[in-house]
Amino acid sequence: MTPQPVSAAAPAGVLRRYLFSTDHRTVGRQYFFLSLIAVLVGMVLSLIMRVHMAWPEVRLPFLGQTLPEDYLAYMTMHGTLMVFFVLTTAPQSAFGNLVLPEQIGAGRMAFPRMNALSFWLTAVAFVVVVSALFVPSGASQSGWTQYPPLSVVRSTGAGQGLGVDLWIVGIGIFCFASLLGAINFIATVLRMRALGMSLMRMPLTVWSWFVTAQLTLLAFSVLLAAALLLFFDRHMGTSFFVPAGVVVNGVVQKYAGGSPLLWQHLFWFFGHPEVYIAILPGMGLTSHLLSTFARKPVFGYSAMVFSTMAIGFFGFLVWGHHMFIAGLSPYATLAFATLTMVVAIPSGVKTVNWLATLWRGRIRLTTPMLFSIGFVSLFVTGGLSGPILAQPTIDAYLHDTYFVVAHFHMIMGMAAVFAIFAATYFWFPKLSAGRLMSERWGRVHFWLTFIGAYATFLPMHFLGMAGHPRRYAQIAGSAEYLQGLLPLQTWVTCAAIGLIAAQFIFLANLFWSLRRGCVAETNPWNATTLEWQPPSEALVVYRGAYEYGVVRDGRDYRMQSEE
Amino acid sequence: MVREVAIPNEVREPGTGVGGRGPNVRPPAGGDGGGDEGRRQPEGNPRFRRRLLRARIGLAAAAVGISIFFLAMSSAYLVRQGTGPSIGRDGREVGAWIPLVLPQIVWFNTLLLVISSATAEMARRQLFHQPALTEEWLGLGKPTQRRALPWMGITLLLGIGFLVGQYLAWQEMNITGWADMKNPSSSFFFIFTGAHAAHLIGGLVALAWAGLATALSRPLETRQVLTDISALYWHLMGAVWLGILGLMYFAR
Numbered sequence: 001m002t003p004q005p006v007s008a009a010a011p012a013g014v015l016r017r018y019l020f021s022t023d024h025r026t027v028g029r030q031y032f033f034l035s036l037i038a039v040l041v042g043m044v045l046s047l048i049m050r051v052h053m054a055w056p057e058v059r060l061p062f063l064g065q066t067l068p069e070d071y072l073a074y075m076t077m078h079g080t081l082m083v084f085f086v087l088t089t090a091p092q093s094a095f096g097n098l099v100l101p102e103q104i105g106a107g108r109m110a111f112p113r114m115n116a117l118s119f120w121l122t123a124v125a126f127v128v129v130v131s132a133l134f135v136p137s138g139a140s141q142s143g144w145t146q147y148p149p150l151s152v153v154r155s156t157g158a159g160q161g162l163g164v165d166l167w168i169v170g171i172g173i174f175c176f177a178s179l180l181g182a183i184n185f186i187a188t189v190l191r192m193r194a195l196g197m198s199l200m201r202m203p204l205t206v207w208s209w210f211v212t213a214q215l216t217l218l219a220f221s222v223l224l225a226a227a228l229l230l231f232f233d234r235h236m237g238t239s240f241f242v243p244a245g246v247v248v249n250g251v252v253q254k255y256a257g258g259s260p261l262l263w264q265h266l267f268w269f270f271g272h273p274e275v276y277i278a279i280l281p282g283m284g285l286t287s288h289l290l291s292t293f294a295r296k297p298v299f300g301y302s303a304m305v306f307s308t309m310a311i312g313f314f315g316f317l318v319w320g321h322h323m324f325i326a327g328l329s330p331y332a333t334l335a336f337a338t339l340t341m342v343v344a345i346p347s348g349v350k351t352v353n354w355l356a357t358l359w360r361g362r363i364r365l366t367t368p369m370l371f372s373i374g375f376v377s378l379f380v381t382g383g384l385s386g387p388i389l390a391q392p393t394i395d396a397y398l399h400d401t402y403f404v405v406a407h408f409h410m411i412m413g414m415a416a417v418f419a420i421f422a423a424t425y426f427w428f429p430k431l432s433a434g435r436l437m438s439e440r441w442g443r444v445h446f447w448l449t450f451i452g453a454y455a456t457f458l459p460m461h462f463l464g465m466a467g468h469p470r471r472y473a474q475i476a477g478s479a480e481y482l483q484g485l486l487p488l489q490t491w492v493t494c495a496a497i498g499l500i501a502a503q504f505i506f507l508a509n510l511f512w513s514l515r516r517g518c519v520a521e522t523n524p525w526n527a528t529t530l531e532w533q534p535p536s537e538a539l540v541v542y543r544g545a546y547e548y549g550v551v552r553d554g555r556d557y558r559m560q561s562e563e
Numbered sequence: 564m565v566r567e568v569a570i571p572n573e574v575r576e577p578g579t580g581v582g583g584r585g586p587n588v589r590p591p592a593g594g595d596g597g598g599d600e601g602r603r604q605p606e607g608n609p610r611f612r613r614r615l616l617r618a619r620i621g622l623a624a625a626a627v628g629i630s631i632f633f634l635a636m637s638s639a640y641l642v643r644q645g646t647g648p649s650i651g652r653d654g655r656e657v658g659a660w661i662p663l664v665l666p667q668i669v670w671f672n673t674l675l676l677v678i679s680s681a682t683a684e685m686a687r688r689q690l691f692h693q694p695a696l697t698e699e700w701l702g703l704g705k706p707t708q709r710r711a712l713p714w715m716g717i718t719l720l721l722g723i724g725f726l727v728g729q730y731l732a733w734q735e736m737n738i739t740g741w742a743d744m745k746n747p748s749s750s751f752f753f754i755f756t757g758a759h760a761a762h763l764i765g766g767l768v769a770l771a772w773a774g775l776a777t778a779l780s781r782p783l784e785t786r787q788v789l790t791d792i793s794a795l796y797w798h799l800m801g802a803v804w805l806g807i808l809g810l811m812y813f814a815r
Contacts (some may be wrong), residue, residue: 110617179628187621191613223627225635232754242637244657256745257649257658262642303584327807386809 022112024153027119028098029431031089032424034123038085043132043500045078054486056474071473073159078134079144079465080167084174087416088274092216093122093159093181095423097208098430101187102531103203105194105539105561110187115178121177125420129170132163143471145267148241148260163381168231175224178216185213194530196541200305201560203529203545204298207305208284211312211408212277218316218509219273226266233258261326276315278412279379280308282419283350284426286372286379288545289422290354292527293369294361295556297546300353307346314343324395340390351380351550362556367442373413373423374450381454382410385461403464408551412505414453421449421506428513429524430531435517436524441509445502448483452499456556458486459495528557536561571808621797626799629762633803636758637810640751644814660805662815663748665808666735672728673808679721680801683770686714687794690777692785699783708777711790715774718797722767729756748815761801766800768794784801 021027051058052066059065066074099113101108109115132139140163142151154161189210193202202210232238233255241263242255291298319488320328320336328336344411354376363369384405389395398404428437468475468485475482523532528546539561547558648659689695689711698706734754736742741749773789 111621113628179625183621183628184623186624187617189619191617217624217628218631221631222635225632225639228758229636229754232744232750236750236753238750238754239745239747240643245652247652252652254745256651257646257747259642259646264637265642269635423742475717559708 006153011287013362017465020116022108022116022515024097024101024112024115025430027109027115028094028096030119031094031097032124032128032431034119035086035090035094038081038089038126042078042081042086043503045074045081046496047500049074049078050493052380052473052497053475054362054490055477057256066473068473069157070138071280072143072157072471073133073134073139073163076140076143076159076167077129080110080171082413083274083278084171085122085129086420087278087412088178089122089215090420091285091423092185092209092212092277093118095179095186095281095285095420095427098103099427099531100188100206100209101192102194102430102533103206103529104189104197105530105541106188106192108192109184109306110192111184111218115184118181118184121173121180123336125170125174125177125316127170128166128173132159132166132170135162135166137162138168145268145271146230148233148258148261148263149229149243149246149248149253149255152232152255153253154234155251164234165231168227168234168336172224172227172231172442175220175227178220179224179313182213182216182220185209186217186458189213192541194541197530197560198541201541201544203284204287204301204304205281205284207308208280208282211308212280215273215277215312215315217279219270219277222266223274226263226270229266230263240373242393261323264323264326265319268322269316271322272319273312273315273410275412276311278416279419280311280376282307282416283379285419285423285426286354286375287350287357288362288529289368289426290357290376291546291548292525293364293372294358294365295364295548296357296361297544298353299356300349301544301546303349303563304353307349311343314339314346318343321390321395324392325399337390337392341387344387344390347379347383349371349383351376351383366425367437367446368422368426368525369440370443370446370450371418371425374446375422377450378410378415378418381458382407382412382415385410397467398464400469402460402468402470405470406460406464409454409457409460421445422509426525427531428517429520430519432485432514434520435513436520437509437513437517441505445505448502448505449499455495456492456499459492463488463492523559526557527556528559530560533559533561541550608774611787613780614784615788615791618792622792622795622799625796629799629803632753633758633807636751636754637807640755640810641814643751645749658745658747660747663752663811663814664739664741665752665815666732666739668728668732668735669808672725672732673804675721675728676801677726679718679725680798682714682721683718683794683797686711686718687790689714691789692794696783705780707783707786708780712774715770715777715782715790719767719770719774720768722763722797725762726767729760732756748811752811755811759804759807762803763800766793769796 008171018026018030021030048060048063048066049071051060052071063070097109100106138159140146140151141157141159142164146164146167150156151160151164154164189202208497229238232243233240239255239258241260242253243260244256246253246255257534264374269392287298287304317337318340320332321340324333324336324338358373385403389404391408423438425442429435463485464470466481466485467480468489472478476486491495523535525532528547530539530541533539541560542563543558543560545560547560549556550558554559644660646658646660649658651657690707692707692710695706695710698704733742733756736749736752741752744750744753769789770793773786773793776789777786
């Protein structure tokens with residue numbers, strides 16, 4: 001066959017390259033930058049809240065003084081944006097799409113066009129949700145948990161009209177997009193692995209994305225159902241969630257016999273698996289990076305796989321621990337408390353295995369490694385307050401205090417985010433066109449963020465134990481016992497300002513490195529997995545994912561495709 | 564660096580087994596899905612079989628999601644049913660569960676849906692009918708088109724008939740006074756039938772798309788996958804409907 005002249009591919013127009021791109025890497029990048037925008041908005045909202053908490057009289061430029069109802073709206077949007085558009089999107093949709101097909105040797109996702117659709121639906125959902133901040137009546141004030149009757153009765157607050165409707169519609173679209181994404185992940189992992197890539201040879205990142213996709217499939221369907229029922233209660237005159245005789249502003253509301261507890265059950269049946277959706281990809285990545293940078297196989301690969309599945313499974317059985325003071329039967333409470341402690345066991349197995357992976361490893365403290373070790377630290381700190389809150393008698397006091405806020409911020413706000421940072425630094429050659437982020441500034445970013453995380457969220461445990469309620473716009477000038485906590489709140493605000501400021505280093509590093517970062521070689525981290533493989537025609541897998549440590553031919557690792 | 568890699572069959576030097584299973588006799592067939600399933604001969608080439616199985620796995624995942632969606636609402640239904648009436652501000656009982664009386668037409672609609680499942684299955688099988696496929700492959704006309712399109716058309720008509728019947732059921736509920744959304748049992752009726760109808764419309768779109776692909780003579784493999792998936796989705800919708808109906812009738 002005569003060699004064909006190689007012509008430069010006609011530069012694809014913007015539309016085809018971005019709007020209709022079905023390339024999994026482009027979709028992954030799109031999700032990544034969507035999450036980045038969401039996290040920036042969420043951070044600004046948290047900054048406004050923190051400043052108000054410490055100095056309530058401060059008048060912000062453009063926004064003026066933060067009224068209590070504004071505070072609640074910012075709190076709702078902060079939670080919604082962070083949980084859905086950052087913690088559900090970045091670890092799974094962004095990095096999963098970016099890396100999964102290459103890590104299993106597939107080359108593409110199972111349904112590329114549906115993949116693009118998922119992203120664009122998510123983007124639409126984001127616009128709908130954020131638009132609530134800009135409508136005259138403002139955003140919803142009922143928290144990301146949207147408990148009825150507050151979220152149903154429109155006269156309970158300015159943002160409870162259009163604001164809540166935008167939340168429901170936006171999150172409904174997000175649910176649908178997530179379900180499509182989950183279907184894609186499951187089909188890809190089950191059907192598109194390269195020859196020789198058995199399930200037990202898959203990297204732990206792939207396992208975590210796979211289990212997370214199953215959790216997404218089961219959990220978001222329930223949220224969609226709940227959101228539909230909520231919408232009907234608000235607009236179609238049904239009474240699923242609002243009991244009879246509710247009085248708002250002196251007016252008896254015309255609802256009949258619904259149950260606010262029904263919403264809580266439905267929401268938390270989604271809500272608890274949701275937090276595992278947020279953390280499991282991070283756990284998979286941590287296992288992956290600790291092994292890669294300790295130059296040792298993952299300690300207990302099978303245990304890691306089965307504990308991932310166990311966390312996923314038991315995560316569906318514990319939703320009642322968010323409802324300990326809601327008036328459930330004590331027997332149900334006992335069951336949920338016990339099961340919550342059971343779900344801590346596989347997490348403990350993982351933690352021990354991470355430490356054992358590090359033990360006697362030849363540790364290279366690169367930035368991704370620092371963030372992974374930081375993940376373990378924050379996961380333990382944040383996670384330990386979990387079993388504490390799992391004791392109903394203790395939770396009776398700590399529920400809805402800053403102790404809970406400390407718990408989930410440590411573990412979701414910091415540990416899961418550390419995994420996102422680690423992923424960004426590690427897979428930056430995939431995110432950009434083959435470049436690396438600055439190691440030096442990465443280290444600076446790590447240390448400032450690590451110290452800032454503890455400085456901001458550790459004191460919140462003490463605030464909670466002292467009885468400081470959460471979701472309160474202001475404690476200054478209120479109950480006597482809370483005044484003594486103001487100095488600590490001020491400290492938290494100052495630490496938060498420092499923590500947020502440190503993120504500018506990351507942003508600068510990210511955007512500068514996208515264009516000017518040093519060019520990475522094909523396998524800059526000397527890793528074993530297929531995404532670092534030079535592109536080749538026929539891909540056959542002969543080895544497991546973590547063959548580090550045995551030195552042969554001057555290398556201490558064997559790629560998965562090496563015979 | 565591109566290498567020729569023969570699909571290995573013989574015993575390979577075992578890897579250290581670290582991070583996975585121990586030494587293997589040969590690389591396990593991974594993403595191939597195990598090659599041919601062993602039970603049935605692969606229809607057509609392995610590439611088509613992989614594509615079909617990929618689509619079916621996707622549909623299975625979607626089926627799980629859809630089922631959980633309806634199960635969540637069923638759970639809400641049962642919880643609400645078990646909740647007693649409340650006393651309103653004026654001292655009167657409100658929100659008592661009144662057992663639902665289903666409009667009679669619902670049973671006729673169910674019959675239509677069940678028959679449409681049968682016709683959808685007939686359409687699906689036409690696309691896998693070996694003699695017809697062989698004829699097409701040999702270039703002797705388009706027998707699958709001739710065989711499948713009528714069945715698809717009937718299915719579409721029956722599906723539209725079902726939706727019209729559901730609309731009439733809603734009308735009947737309205738006329739007989741069951742459309743008061745405050746009443747818990749009938750509000751669930753509207754939610755269930757509405758959500759099911761929305762999913763069914765999606766199924767009609769899929770069937771129409773498969774029919775269009777068949778009529779427009781798209782590649783055979785594409786037609787097969789589309790028809791297979793739309794028909795199986797149609798069966799799923801039938802099953803969901805029977806589940807919902809069963810709930811609203813037996814647990815009324």
